[in-house]
Amino acid sequence: MEFWVQVHGIPVDYMCKETTIYIGNMLGVVAEVEDPKVDGVLRRPFLRIRVGINITKALPTGFWLAREKSLNLWVYFQYERLPDCYCYNCGIVGHEKKSCKNPTAMAVWDPTKPRYSTGLGVSQVRAITLWVLVAQNKVDGKIKMGKKQRVDNKA
Numbered sequence: 001m002e003f004w005v006q007v008h009g010i011p012v013d014y015m016c017k018e019t020t021i022y023i024g025n026m027l028g029v030v031a032e033v034e035d036p037k038v039d040g041v042l043r044r045p046f047l048r049i050r051v052g053i054n055i056t057k058a059l060p061t062g063f064w065l066a067r068e069k070s071l072n073l074w075v076y077f078q079y080e081r082l083p084d085c086y087c088y089n090c091g092i093v094g095h096e097k098k099s100c101k102n103p104t105a106m107a108v109w110d111p112t113k114p115r116y117s118t119g120l121g122v123s124q125v126r127a128i129t130l131w132v133l134v135a136q137n138k139v140d141g142k143i144k145m146g147k148k149q150r151v152d153n154k155a
């Protein structure tokens with residue numbers, strides 16, 4: 001299933017489309033990438049990608065970003081328009097919490113707290129005008145960028 005995923009907590013210096021693609025590839029199959037910058041200026045405090053994710057497993061909530069000479073950072077995801085049949089107990093799409101038979105998933109950053117909460121789902125944000133389509137082929141380990149396409153306020 002494809003989702004627009006917001007990536008929060010990335011240091012400003014790393015906020016660019018290359019980072020967005022990198023994280024998108026960790027999550028699943030990248031469909032669209034939003035360039036957070038327009039004319040070199042950051043337009044949002046988070047990154048945004050459209051990714052096809054395997055929904056038979058619990059949705060990833062984030063990851064630890066290792067940094068040299070400073071503390072690791074927790075980078076977290078929010079999903080735009082999570083389906084109504086999303087389970088906040090175990091994290092899987094397809095049933096609601098009240099009918100869940102799985103154990104409660106606990107947070108990575110604090111094992112005493114539940115991993116999933118309604119904050120995981122957010123409403124869709126208005127698109128930044130400039131979009132970058134991704135070519136899926138990789139050359140010399142680098143991701144080759146696809147052509148840029150202008151989509152005027154799709155949302």
Ligand SMILES: [Zn+2]
Nearest residue numbers: 087089090100
């Ligand atoms: Zn469940």
